[in-house]
Amino acid sequence: MRVSLFIPCTVDTILVNVGQDFANIMSDLGFKLNYHSEQTCCGQPVITAGYLREARKNAKKFIDIFADDEYIVGLSGSCIDTIKNEYVKILSDEPIWAERAQSLASRIYEFSQFMVDVAEIEDVAATYNGKVAYHDSCRNLRGLGIKEQPRRMLNAVKGIDLISLNDNTECCGFGGAFAIKYPYLSGAIVRDKVASFIDSEADVLVVSDPGCLLNIQGYLHRAYPEKKVKHIVSFLAENRERGKE
Amino acid sequence: MKLTPRNFRKLAREEIAKEGQSKKLIKKCHELNVIQEEAMSYYGEQDGQDRARGIAGEIRTNTLDNLLELLVRFEVNASLNGSKVLWAENGDEAVSLIGQIIKQHNIKRVSKSKSSLLEEINISEYIKTKTDASIYHNNLGDFINEELKSPPFHLNNPILNLELEEIVATLHKSIGIPLTDNPSDVASYVNDYFRSHNLKADMSITGVNQAIASTGSILIVENAGNIRIATANSKVQVAVMSIENLCDNLGDAFFINDLATRNSTGQTISSYLSIINGPKLEGEKDGPSELYVIILDNGRLDAYLAEEHREVLRCIKCGRCATVCPVFKRIGAYPYGNPYPGPIGNILMPLILGLNETKHLYQACTLCGACSEICPVQVPHVDLIMNYRNLKANGDRKLDATVNVWNKMLFQSYARAISKRSYYDRSIIGMRAYLNNNANGDYIENLSGPIQSWFITRDFPVLPEHTFQHYWKTKGHLLNEEGE
Numbered sequence: 001m002r003v004s005l006f007i008p009c010t011v012d013t014i015l016v017n018v019g020q021d022f023a024n025i026m027s028d029l030g031f032k033l034n035y036h037s038e039q040t041c042c043g044q045p046v047i048t049a050g051y052l053r054e055a056r057k058n059a060k061k062f063i064d065i066f067a068d069d070e071y072i073v074g075l076s077g078s079c080i081d082t083i084k085n086e087y088v089k090i091l092s093d094e095p096i097w098a099e100r101a102q103s104l105a106s107r108i109y110e111f112s113q114f115m116v117d118v119a120e121i122e123d124v125a126a127t128y129n130g131k132v133a134y135h136d137s138c139r140n141l142r143g144l145g146i147k148e149q150p151r152r153m154l155n156a157v158k159g160i161d162l163i164s165l166n167d168n169t170e171c172c173g174f175g176g177a178f179a180i181k182y183p184y185l186s187g188a189i190v191r192d193k194v195a196s197f198i199d200s201e202a203d204v205l206v207v208s209d210p211g212c213l214l215n216i217q218g219y220l221h222r223a224y225p226e227k228k229v230k231h232i233v234s235f236l237a238e239n240r241e242r243g244k245e
Numbered sequence: 246m247k248l249t250p251r252n253f254r255k256l257a258r259e260e261i262a263k264e265g266q267s268k269k270l271i272k273k274c275h276e277l278n279v280i281q282e283e284a285m286s287y288y289g290e291q292d293g294q295d296r297a298r299g300i301a302g303e304i305r306t307n308t309l310d311n312l313l314e315l316l317v318r319f320e321v322n323a324s325l326n327g328s329k330v331l332w333a334e335n336g337d338e339a340v341s342l343i344g345q346i347i348k349q350h351n352i353k354r355v356s357k358s359k360s361s362l363l364e365e366i367n368i369s370e371y372i373k374t375k376t377d378a379s380i381y382h383n384n385l386g387d388f389i390n391e392e393l394k395s396p397p398f399h400l401n402n403p404i405l406n407l408e409l410e411e412i413v414a415t416l417h418k419s420i421g422i423p424l425t426d427n428p429s430d431v432a433s434y435v436n437d438y439f440r441s442h443n444l445k446a447d448m449s450i451t452g453v454n455q456a457i458a459s460t461g462s463i464l465i466v467e468n469a470g471n472i473r474i475a476t477a478n479s480k481v482q483v484a485v486m487s488i489e490n491l492c493d494n495l496g497d498a499f500f501i502n503d504l505a506t507r508n509s510t511g512q513t514i515s516s517y518l519s520i521i522n523g524p525k526l527e528g529e530k531d532g533p534s535e536l537y538v539i540i541l542d543n544g545r546l547d548a549y550l551a552e553e554h555r556e557v558l559r560c561i562k563c564g565r566c567a568t569v570c571p572v573f574k575r576i577g578a579y580p581y582g583n584p585y586p587g588p589i590g591n592i593l594m595p596l597i598l599g600l601n602e603t604k605h606l607y608q609a610c611t612l613c614g615a616c617s618e619i620c621p622v623q624v625p626h627v628d629l630i631m632n633y634r635n636l637k638a639n640g641d642r643k644l645d646a647t648v649n650v651w652n653k654m655l656f657q658s659y660a661r662a663i664s665k666r667s668y669y670d671r672s673i674i675g676m677r678a679y680l681n682n683n684a685n686g687d688y689i690e691n692l693s694g695p696i697q698s699w700f701i702t703r704d705f706p707v708l709p710e711h712t713f714q715h716y717w718k719t720k721g722h723l724l725n726e727e728g729e
Contacts, residue, residue: 009663012713013673014706019713020721027724035717041663046656048612050634054660061664142614171571175611180698182609184258187702188267188575189611218703221688 001119004034004066006074006108009041010210018210021237022075029121036065044082048176052090059087063100071118072108075233077140077209080110085143110140111233112149112208123156126239131161133202137209138171150208150232157239165196174215190219198224205229248396249582250594253605256580267575273405274568280511281565287513301504302623304497305559312489312549315458316540319491322461326523328536335543336366342539343368343450343483344376352378352448356475359384360452361400361562362485362541364584368450381442383471385435392419398578400564400585401509406577439471449475450483454505455498456491462522463538464498466506466515473519477531485539488546489558501561504621508563544597547643553632557592559624566616566626572609581606588616592629599645600637607633677708
């Protein structure tokens with residue numbers, strides 16, 4: 001199966017290792033990979049700030065770049081939610097583009113969604129002996145309706161003790177520009193998210209959105225540098241290699 | 246500092262700084278959510294509850310699709326029942342209508358019920374300062390908030406923030422109830438007090454939970470019975486409702502009310518439910534001789550006609566969205582500076598006050614969607630917030646939104662920077678240098694400039710020397726060959 005990689009800008013520039021883990025695990029699992037090197041950012045920050053007119057060009061460019069791919073798989077629930085659900089809206093008065101956006105929406109998947117729903121792979125032969133908590137990123141959960149898929153993949157990890165945080169479905173407080181505009185508010189929300197992670201006594205917190213990852217990781221590094229938050233792709237890839245040894 | 250949406254950011258920061266406050270509030274919201282979930286479980290698991298929300302949503306859709314016809318039908322039927330229906334374009338008109346009624350009937354004592362709409366038009370202040378009548382609250386929460394000079398903390402749980410001890414202490418000081426730790430005792434002491442005052446009122450002012458077009462009646466719910474006493478005994482009743490607050494028939498009204506009750510106080514049914522058809526008929530013993538129904542617009546009709554904002558009017562004012570909102574749970578009601586604290590106010594107030602005045606309400610949102618998910622009548626809060634942001638970004642005369650030129654330039658240049666890989670790469674090089682120059686090891690812990698605020702509570706990882714694209718070009722593309 002041929003898969004086109006959608007690497008969100010946060011992964012392309014900051015969390016490069018997550019992107020590498022992604023490419024490695026997909027290749028290991030036998031997928032033929034495609035990477036369009038002209039891809040940039042999906043325009044999510046522009047759209048959530050309300051500059052819909054300004055974001056149109058970016059949306060069109062994205063649609064063009066991925067026009068020929070049957071399966072596009074990405075690592076960020078919020079970007080994929082933007083592409084799937086916002087592009088159609090912002091291009092609604094240009095019928096051809098709206099149709100093309102609709103077509104793109106039907107071909108793009110979040111990682112765990114693609115693996116479980118399309119490729120029917122839950123077990124990636126990873127082993128982890130320890131307690132792991134999964135945090136539902138808001139737009140994965142409520143935008144894309146992804147709830148079971150990451151849990152199934154994590155539960156298939158040998159030795160894992162998968163738990164849920166107390167306030168599992170509550171936002172981590174990132175919200176893009178929200179974190180900059182309302183830093184005290186954002187800080188209070190992530191503080192509580194981290195507190196429930198610490199209380200859970202899990203070794204690792206697994207997330208599936210780079211935004212949540214940067215937010216929680218940034219707070220952990222300041223307050224609990226020994227604790228780890230990982231993107232689901234990295235968690236699986238890292239423990240897969242160890243599992244093989 | 247004055248509690249207005251303009252001051253949101255500063256007020257929110259003050260609330261967050263209060264030791265232990267958000268922990269207490271999160272606990273309160275959680276406790277309330279538990280009983281609300283329990284109440285909703287009547288409809289079964291998720292599927293059953295979604296079905297109930299779907300039915301309620303359809304009833305609201307029906308109301309919005311036929312709003313003008315329903316309003317006129319309500320007016321005709323209410324008038325046939327003997328009520329007087331009055332229309333108010335804004336809050337000022339509504340309160341001056343009430344002022345005229347007070348004068349006309351020579352009213353001395355007014356018994357006021359709890360209603361967010363009555364807060365919206367600020368009737369208490371008007372009666373106190375502009376009329377000769379005195380005003381009595383017949384809701385415990387309102388009464389306590391007045392003693393404490395605090396606005397309501399939640400649409401239907403106005404003293405959600407208070408512990409029993411605080412409630413008892415306040416009532417002990419103001420009306421001399423004995424100190425007790427038994428909530429039922431408090432309720433019965435307070436009821437005695439409220440009843441003695443309510444029985445003396447010659448006019449009652451109430452909200453309306455649902456108006457019913459086909460019968461011209463109004464449905465009012467409460468738990469202490471004071472509204473029933475006030476409306477039954479006083480010679481005049483004024484009921485204030487907003488234009489969207491009605492439905493076609495009694496069955497619809499009951500269903501909406503059922504979901505509103507389960508999602509507000511977490512009860513399965515309220516202790517009292519009154520359906521008032523009109524004023525007292527000949528031979529009837531109780532009820533007002535005159536019943537005025539004031540239908541308030543206050544920005545809603547424009548929103549209705551504009552269609553893009555229409556969905557705001559789906560709301561049935563249960564307030565469930567507030568107690569699941571990560572922002573409300575941290576700061577409580579006061580920073581919002583309006584009678585509808587939480588997500589519902591964030592989408593309603595821009596229609597009343599305009600987009601400039603309320604910018605924090607629709608910006609201080611992570612777009613997490615917890616509100617829309619739980620809403621019993623399918624209000625699409627997130628879509629509405631996104632639309633306000635869009636109107637603010639581009640300017641909108643109708644909703645009083647002026648363009649922030651600096652922001653516009655910022656996002657235009659961002660959009661340009663990502664429009665081509667070569668521009669993007671150049672921007673990344675600049676950003677990487679800027680961030681990494683300020684690094685301490687693998688992380689940046691402090692930075693001055695536009696994103697300084699990130700570092701108040703968090704660090705940020707240094708940017709790797711190369712992008713993923715570079716990795717792919719140099720190594721990643723070989724993965725495909727290895728695989729074969």
